[in-house]
Amino acid sequence: xxxxxxxxxxxxxxxxxxxxxxxxxGANLLLAGRDMAELKRIAADCELRGATSxxxxxxxxxxxxxxxxxxxxxxxxxxxxxAAVFVGSMPEQSEMDADASLIDGVVQDSFTGAxxxxxxxxxxxxxxxxxxxxxxxxxxxxxxRVGNYVYGSAKAGFHTxxxxxxxxxxxxxxxxxxxxxxxxxxxxxxxxxxxxxxxSPDDVAESLIKAVKKKKNVVYTPWFWRYxxxxxxxxxxxxxxxxxx
Amino acid sequence: xxxKTDNLMGWGRALTREAEIARPERLSTLSETIQESPCxxxxxxxxxxxxxxxxxxxxxxxxxxxxxxxxxxxxxEAEAGVTIADILNTFAPKGWMPAVMPGTGFATLGGCIAxxxxxxxxxxxxxxxxxxESLTLMGPEGGSQRISLKSKPKLFRATIGGLxxxxxxxxxxxxxxxxxxxxxAVQERRMEDLDAFLEAFNSSRADYQVGWLDMSAKDxxxxxxxxxxxxxxxxxxxxxxxxxxxxxxxxxxxxSRPIVKAFxxxxxxRVPEAGRDVERPLHKFFFPLDNVHHxxxxxxxxxxxxxxxxxxxxxxxxxxxxxxxxxVASGLASPLSVLKRLGHxxxxxxxxxxxxxxxxxxxxxxxxAKALLARLNELARNAGGRVYLAKDSSLEAxxxxxxxxxxxxxxxxxxxxxxxxxxxxxxxxxxxxxGQA
Numbered sequence: 001x002x003x004x005x006x007x008x009x010x011x012x013x014x015x016x017x018x019x020x021x022x023x024x025x026g027a028n029l030l031l032a033g034r035d036m037a038e039l040k041r042i043a044a045d046c047e048l049r050g051a052t053s054x055x056x057x058x059x060x061x062x063x064x065x066x067x068x069x070x071x072x073x074x075x076x077x078x079x080x081x082x083a084a085v086f087v088g089s090m091p092e093q094s095e096m097d098a099d100a101s102l103i104d105g106v107v108q109d110s111f112t113g114a115x116x117x118x119x120x121x122x123x124x125x126x127x128x129x130x131x132x133x134x135x136x137x138x139x140x141x142x143x144x145r146v147g148n149y150v151y152g153s154a155k156a157g158f159h160t161x162x163x164x165x166x167x168x169x170x171x172x173x174x175x176x177x178x179x180x181x182x183x184x185x186x187x188x189x190x191x192x193x194x195x196x197x198x199x200s201p202d203d204v205a206e207s208l209i210k211a212v213k214k215k216k217n218v219v220y221t222p223w224f225w226r227y228x229x230x231x232x233x234x235x236x237x238x239x240x241x242x243x244x245x
Numbered sequence: 246x247x248x249k250t251d252n253l254m255g256w257g258r259a260l261t262r263e264a265e266i267a268r269p270e271r272l273s274t275l276s277e278t279i280q281e282s283p284c285x286x287x288x289x290x291x292x293x294x295x296x297x298x299x300x301x302x303x304x305x306x307x308x309x310x311x312x313x314x315x316x317x318x319x320x321x322e323a324e325a326g327v328t329i330a331d332i333l334n335t336f337a338p339k340g341w342m343p344a345v346m347p348g349t350g351f352a353t354l355g356g357c358i359a360x361x362x363x364x365x366x367x368x369x370x371x372x373x374x375x376x377x378e379s380l381t382l383m384g385p386e387g388g389s390q391r392i393s394l395k396s397k398p399k400l401f402r403a404t405i406g407g408l409x410x411x412x413x414x415x416x417x418x419x420x421x422x423x424x425x426x427x428x429x430a431v432q433e434r435r436m437e438d439l440d441a442f443l444e445a446f447n448s449s450r451a452d453y454q455v456g457w458l459d460m461s462a463k464d465x466x467x468x469x470x471x472x473x474x475x476x477x478x479x480x481x482x483x484x485x486x487x488x489x490x491x492x493x494x495x496x497x498x499x500x501s502r503p504i505v506k507a508f509x510x511x512x513x514x515r516v517p518e519a520g521r522d523v524e525r526p527l528h529k530f531f532f533p534l535d536n537v538h539h540x541x542x543x544x545x546x547x548x549x550x551x552x553x554x555x556x557x558x559x560x561x562x563x564x565x566x567x568x569x570x571x572x573v574a575s576g577l578a579s580p581l582s583v584l585k586r587l588g589h590x591x592x593x594x595x596x597x598x599x600x601x602x603x604x605x606x607x608x609x610x611x612x613x614a615k616a617l618l619a620r621l622n623e624l625a626r627n628a629g630g631r632v633y634l635a636k637d638s639s640l641e642a643x644x645x646x647x648x649x650x651x652x653x654x655x656x657x658x659x660x661x662x663x664x665x666x667x668x669x670x671x672x673x674x675x676x677x678x679x680g681q682a
Contacts, residue, residue, distance in 0.1 A: 011270075011271065013270055013307065035271065035273070037272070037273070038271045038272065038273070041272065041310050041312070042310065044310070044311070044312055044313065045310035045311045045312070048311040048313075048314050048335065049311065049335055186270070187247075187268070187269075187270045187274075187307075190247055190249055190268055191247040191248055191249035191250070192247070
């Protein structure tokens with residue numbers, strides 16, 4: 001029986017690379033997101049690359065009424081039930097500074113929408129006593145920085161939720177992987193100054209597949225970001241508050 | 246769309262420029278980008294000179310999805326950013342492969358069409374463009390049309406091998422060929438000199454043929470090398486292993502004469518005098534250099550030029566001898582020189598292939614390279630031959646009309662679809678391919 005994966009935010013470059021790898025292993029894929037035309041193209045691609053099935057489903061982190069329907073669709077095809085969460089939005093911090101109402105959307109996209117979905121999904125995974133959740137957070141969630149602390153704090157909340165969910169699901173044999181990517185070469189980082197050590201979505205996807213296989217708890221990708229963040233989180237606050245990194 | 250300012254260069258790295266590059270990840274972003282600022286599309290930048298450089302360009306590598314596949318007929322529709330290796334890796338296990346594959350699997354579908362590339366089976370299967378059933382072309386206003394040889398013969402033939410001048414190739418349907426096995430049976434034979442080489446090519450019946458030339462051999466050994474003839478053997482398809490990479494630019498002496506000479510000697514001696522039969526996985530046979538990432542860095546920071554021409558049969562023996570002599574005398578030759586037979590197959594007005602012999606070689610970008618390249622270009626033209634624009638960095642603009650007899654038709658067709666020249670690349674401007682401005 002092939003496994004079923006729900007991919008939230010499936011049009012992102014990282015999600016696409018991850019879905020392709022799952023497809024090559026013959027998974028059933030539910031590709032969830034807002035841009036249906038694009039999702040259908042990705043679904044067709046995944047089927048040609050070996051997915052047992054791949055379908056596009058409408059998902060908006062800000063519209064929780066639709067969540068049940070997606071989960072129902074996923075439970076229809078037996079095998080283990082899994083989910084990968086790539087959703088999130090990151091307007092410029094300066095835009096949010098000018099218009100604080102933008103914050104709600106960021107928190108819904110990057111945190112509350114995602115966890116409400118996972119919370120609805122969790123009982124089904126407990127029932128099947130299997131499955132993995134891959135939650136993509138961000139190194140930005142490790143410490144609030146002047147450049148993007150709204151997004152960072154949403155991701156920090158997401159990390160904390162994932163840690164709690166991992167704790168809960170461990171009792172029933174399901175697993176949660178928290179992923180903290182550094183800079184990834186996607187449309188989000190394309191052309192932005194000051195990017196360094198940028199990883200390809202394909203390399204990130206490969207590390208996610210490995211993390212799922214090895215039941216890792218928290219992974220930084222690429223791996224060296226663990227140490228970069230170790231340093232950044234250990235800078236004393238009285239110095240950190242004066243930095244702009 | 247955010248534009249990234251970056252250095253843009255061909256694979257040879259001799260010609261570089263600063264450029265604004267957009268890289269859409271969705272189809273909708275592509276048309277928005279074209280509407281906002283129309284410019285040529287580029288793929289994996291595997292052409293050697295300036296065919297894929299321009300002041301502004303759209304990087305197509307993220308538009309790389311398979312769209313549909315008919316397992317009865319082998320017809321594959323895919324976005325233009327898909328690579329040849331990706332097609333091979335995905336479809337070879339199902340018994341299909343691209344009918345024509347260039348020497349690198351990193352080339353994109355769009356690039357293969359825009360240069361109408363050829364492979365080691367050109368004498369049998371023709372050029373890449375001859376296997377294109379239809380394609381979607383986006384014009385300067387962001388609108389798309391579907392064209393085929395039947396529906397729009399002129400525009401289609403201007404697009405195949407058309408250097409991206411007719412618009413952005415968004416996706417294409419290509420006929421895949423049957424892939425009978427995952428391994429090639431390769432026969433390698435030493436060739437003593439140029440005459441023996443040409444003779445062997447002319448009498449070869451192999452499905453796949455390629456010759457490697459020892460460019461440090463001179464006098465009576467001129468044109469010595471190894472002929473590889475191959476056909477499909479048996480066994481399952483194996484995906485390639487993770488490639489190794491050249492991490493940084495090699496120092497200038499890496500391609501100096503004694504090192505190249507030593508390499509050539511070792512490369513020749515690896516094949517015993519009596520020849521040998523070996524089995525190679527498809528990747529190793531078709532894309533021999535792809536398992537060393539960034540091998541172009543071996544030429545150091547200054548980069549290199551690649552010269553490739555095709556010469557008609559009757560002129561080939563004499564002209565090839567003159568070319569080899571010129572290269573050997575210059576001391577600029579590289580270890581990577583290839584001799585191949587081409588058939589007559591070509592898909593477009595500006596396609597490179599013609600019946601005859603094709604010679605391809607790398608030339609380190611030293612000051613003296615210029616004179617050598619000029620000499621080689623002149624020899625090619627005088628022989629009624631043609632220089633491959635996908636490789637070119639040095640041709641005289643005035644030679645293009647002699648080498649490409651359908652140039653006027655091409656110009657007329659391009660003028661219709663892109664009157665203001667938004668799709669011009671550096672190569673097209675350098676060689677005045679669109680006509681005198």
